[in-house]
Amino acid sequence: MFLFRLNTYKMLKIVDLHANINEKEILRGINLEIKAGEVHAIMGPNGSGKSTLAAVLAGREIFNVTKGEVIFNGKNLLELSPEDRAREGIFLGFQYPIEIPGVSMVSFMKTAVNEARKYKNLPAYSSSDFLKLMREKTALVEIDSKLTNRSVNEGFSGGEKKKNEIFQMAMLEPKLAILDETDSGLDIDALRIVSNGVNKLKNKDNATVVITHYQRLLDYIVPDFVHILYNGRIVKSSGKELALELEERGYDWIKKGEV
Amino acid sequence: MSEVVEKKDIKSQYLELFSENIDKISNVSSSIINKFRNQAIKDFEKLDIPNKRNENYKYLDLKTAFDNKYNYNFIQSKIQVKLEEVFRCDVPEMDTESIVLINGWYGNKTNLLQKVEGKAIIGSFSEAAKQYPDLFEKYYSKSKNIEKESLVSLNTAFAGDGIFFYVPDNIVLEKPIQIINLMVSEEDTFAQPRNLFILGKNSQAKIIVCDHTLSASKFLSNSVTEVFQEENSVFDIYNLQNEHNGASKVSSVFFNQSNKSTLLSNIITLHGGVVRNNVYVNVDGEHCESKLYGLYLSDKWQNIDNYTYVSHNKPNCNSSQFYKGILDxxxxxxxxxxIYVSREAQKTSAYQANNNILLTNDAKVNSKPQLEIYADDVKCSHGATSGQIDENALFYLRSRGISEKEARFLLLYAFTNEIIKEIKVEALRDRISNLVDKRLRGELARCNSCVINCC
Known part of the structure; x- marks a missing residue:
C-alpha cells in the first residue's frame, strides 16, 4: 500500500543511478526522492560526485548513464535533451557560469524564455512585455540592471556571475532548481542576495536542491533534508541538523565509514 | 590530346590579350597611366600568376580562376544599369547618390566627376587622370612595393577605370560614401578596376565598398586600390564582399600612411567562390594608428584567403590586425x-590575431601569423586559433532551454560580433549584422532591398 499525502506528489525520483566519465564511475547507485515544496541540501567532500549528479540531471552529455532511472513529473528525464529538460522545468545553477562574449543577456534570456513558451504552446512575449518581465525579475533578485545590459557573464565578478544564475532562474521559473555550489567564492553580502533570491522564488509547487560544501549557505537557505554524498552514493540522509553535525565534525567520520 | 598540346599556358593568354589590345587601352587613357604599362606587363611576365610555390600564395592556387576564356571590357561598359531598378542598397544615413562601378568601369556616363558635400571629388578614375594630372603624377602607382606583386602589375598594365576619390586638406566629410562594385554580364567577364584615394592633410572620410555579382556568369576581378593618407588624416574603409560561387576576386589595397594618420579597414566576406584579399599597410610616418579587421564566412567549396603585410618604417606607431573566420x-x-618592423621603427606596438571556427571535419583553415622585427624596443604579439564551437558554452545555453541549433547560431553570431562591432557607421553595422545573421542561418545573405538574387 502506498500512502499519498496531500500536496506532496513526487516531483523527482532517482533510482539506482550510475554514471561514468571516460570509463571512470562517478555515481554508483544514487537513490533520491524530491517532492514539490521541499528544499534538499546535498553535501559531501570534494570528488564525491555532487557536481556530477547535478550535471547528469541537467543532461550534460560528457557523462554516460550506465544504469538506473530518473523520473521527473512522470517523464523519463534521461531520454530528454538538455533543452527539453530545461523546458520541462529543470534548472541548473552552474558552479562556474560560462562567459559568452558577444551574446547579450537580453537576447539570451529572450530566446530562452520564448523557446520555453513555444514548448508549452504559449505565444512568444512581445519585446515590451519581455523587457517588463526582465525589469521585475531584476528587482526581485537585486541584480544590478547594468549586468543585464552586458554580454552573458563577460567580465562579471564571481559574485555577479552567481547573482546572474539566480536572475536566470527567476526568469525561467523552474519546477526544480539544482544549485551547484552557488555559495563558493561568495562574500557575505553576495551570499545574502543570492539566498534571498532563492527564498523568494520558493513556493509550494517548486523544489530546490542546494549542493554545497559548507554549512554556511544553509543558514540562509534552510533545507528540509540534508543528504551526504560520498563515493557516488548517498550515505546518510537526515533533517537540517545533519549539516550542523558536518560543520562540527568535518567529513572524516564519513570517509571512515562511521555512518 | 591535340587540345592539350595546343593549349597555351595561362600567362601567355593574358600577355596576348595585352599586346593585341594595347592601342585600344591606351587610346582612352591619360599618358600618366599609359607610361606605366610596358614595365608593368614585363613585371607580370617575369612574376607570373601566383601559385602555391609563391610563399605569399602558399594556400591558394589562382590558376583555375585565371584559366577561363573571359570577356574583357576595354572601354566603358555599354550596359546601362538603372540602379534604382536592379540594385538599391538603402543603408540609411548614406549619401543618397551611390557611386557605381560596372565590370570595373565607372557607371555614370553623364557625370564623370562629382563633388561630395561641396568639397571633395569622387568619380571616374580615367577621367580624373585627365583632369588632375598633378595629383596623378604625385600619387599614381607610387605605393611602396607595388611593383613586386604580379597581379598588381597585371592591373597596372591594363588599368582603364575605377574610382578616384580626393579629399583636399582640412576637409572633413560628414557622411560615409558608398561605392557599389557590380559584376554583371551575360558572358564570363574579367575586370580590373583601379582605384586611387587621396586624403589630404587633416582630412577625414569614410568609404563603404560593396562588391556584388548580378548575373550567373563566371567573373574574375583583379582590383587594385591605392590609398594615400597625408598627415593627420583619418580614413575608414569597409568592404562588404557578397559574390556568387562562380566569382573569383583578387583585391589588393595599398595604404600609405603619413605622420599621425589613422586608418581603419574592415573586410567582410559573406560569400564568394575564390576570394583573395591583399592588404598592404605602409606606415611611413610617426604616431600613426592602423587597424585592420576581417571576417570571412565560407561554405561549400569556397576559398577565402586573406593576406596582410603591415610595414612599420617609422617609430611610435600602433597597428592591430584582427581576422576571424567561420568555415563550413x-x-x-x-x-x-x-608584421614588419624596421630598425628605425622603435616603440612600435603591433598586434595580430586570427581566430577560426571549423564547423565540419572537411573544412580547412591555414593560419600563418608572422613577425619580422629589426628594432629592439617594440611590443609585438601575434596569435592564431582554430577550433570548434565551445561545448561548455553550448551546454550552458541548452541548459536554459535553447535548442542546440539556436544555441550554435547564437555562439557563431557572437564570434562574428567582435568584428562587426568595430564598424563605426551605425546603420552599416546594423545592416551587416543582419546579413551575417541570415548567412549563418543558411538563408540568403543579400541586402533586403536588392531585387536581384546575387548569391
Missing amino acids: DASIGAFNGK
Whole structure:
C-alpha cells in the first residue's frame, strides 16, 4: 500500500543511478526522492560526485548513464535533451557560469524564455512585455540592471556571475532548481542576495536542491533534508541538523565509514 | 590530346590579350597611366600568376580562376544599369547618390566627376587622370612595393577605370560614401578596376565598398586600390564582399600612411567562390594608428584567403590586425599576415590575431601569423586559433532551454560580433549584422532591398 499525502506528489525520483566519465564511475547507485515544496541540501567532500549528479540531471552529455532511472513529473528525464529538460522545468545553477562574449543577456534570456513558451504552446512575449518581465525579475533578485545590459557573464565578478544564475532562474521559473555550489567564492553580502533570491522564488509547487560544501549557505537557505554524498552514493540522509553535525565534525567520520 | 598540346599556358593568354589590345587601352587613357604599362606587363611576365610555390600564395592556387576564356571590357561598359531598378542598397544615413562601378568601369556616363558635400571629388578614375594630372603624377602607382606583386602589375598594365576619390586638406566629410562594385554580364567577364584615394592633410572620410555579382556568369576581378593618407588624416574603409560561387576576386589595397594618420579597414566576406584579399599597410610616418579587421564566412567549396603585410618604417606607431573566420562544409580559408618592423621603427606596438571556427571535419583553415622585427624596443604579439564551437558554452545555453541549433547560431553570431562591432557607421553595422545573421542561418545573405538574387 502506498500512502499519498496531500500536496506532496513526487516531483523527482532517482533510482539506482550510475554514471561514468571516460570509463571512470562517478555515481554508483544514487537513490533520491524530491517532492514539490521541499528544499534538499546535498553535501559531501570534494570528488564525491555532487557536481556530477547535478550535471547528469541537467543532461550534460560528457557523462554516460550506465544504469538506473530518473523520473521527473512522470517523464523519463534521461531520454530528454538538455533543452527539453530545461523546458520541462529543470534548472541548473552552474558552479562556474560560462562567459559568452558577444551574446547579450537580453537576447539570451529572450530566446530562452520564448523557446520555453513555444514548448508549452504559449505565444512568444512581445519585446515590451519581455523587457517588463526582465525589469521585475531584476528587482526581485537585486541584480544590478547594468549586468543585464552586458554580454552573458563577460567580465562579471564571481559574485555577479552567481547573482546572474539566480536572475536566470527567476526568469525561467523552474519546477526544480539544482544549485551547484552557488555559495563558493561568495562574500557575505553576495551570499545574502543570492539566498534571498532563492527564498523568494520558493513556493509550494517548486523544489530546490542546494549542493554545497559548507554549512554556511544553509543558514540562509534552510533545507528540509540534508543528504551526504560520498563515493557516488548517498550515505546518510537526515533533517537540517545533519549539516550542523558536518560543520562540527568535518567529513572524516564519513570517509571512515562511521555512518 | 591535340587540345592539350595546343593549349597555351595561362600567362601567355593574358600577355596576348595585352599586346593585341594595347592601342585600344591606351587610346582612352591619360599618358600618366599609359607610361606605366610596358614595365608593368614585363613585371607580370617575369612574376607570373601566383601559385602555391609563391610563399605569399602558399594556400591558394589562382590558376583555375585565371584559366577561363573571359570577356574583357576595354572601354566603358555599354550596359546601362538603372540602379534604382536592379540594385538599391538603402543603408540609411548614406549619401543618397551611390557611386557605381560596372565590370570595373565607372557607371555614370553623364557625370564623370562629382563633388561630395561641396568639397571633395569622387568619380571616374580615367577621367580624373585627365583632369588632375598633378595629383596623378604625385600619387599614381607610387605605393611602396607595388611593383613586386604580379597581379598588381597585371592591373597596372591594363588599368582603364575605377574610382578616384580626393579629399583636399582640412576637409572633413560628414557622411560615409558608398561605392557599389557590380559584376554583371551575360558572358564570363574579367575586370580590373583601379582605384586611387587621396586624403589630404587633416582630412577625414569614410568609404563603404560593396562588391556584388548580378548575373550567373563566371567573373574574375583583379582590383587594385591605392590609398594615400597625408598627415593627420583619418580614413575608414569597409568592404562588404557578397559574390556568387562562380566569382573569383583578387583585391589588393595599398595604404600609405603619413605622420599621425589613422586608418581603419574592415573586410567582410559573406560569400564568394575564390576570394583573395591583399592588404598592404605602409606606415611611413610617426604616431600613426592602423587597424585592420576581417571576417570571412565560407561554405561549400569556397576559398577565402586573406593576406596582410603591415610595414612599420617609422617609430611610435600602433597597428592591430584582427581576422576571424567561420568555415563550413569543405571550404578552405587562410590568414597569412606579416608584421614588419624596421630598425628605425622603435616603440612600435603591433598586434595580430586570427581566430577560426571549423564547423565540419572537411573544412580547412591555414593560419600563418608572422613577425619580422629589426628594432629592439617594440611590443609585438601575434596569435592564431582554430577550433570548434565551445561545448561548455553550448551546454550552458541548452541548459536554459535553447535548442542546440539556436544555441550554435547564437555562439557563431557572437564570434562574428567582435568584428562587426568595430564598424563605426551605425546603420552599416546594423545592416551587416543582419546579413551575417541570415548567412549563418543558411538563408540568403543579400541586402533586403536588392531585387536581384546575387548569391
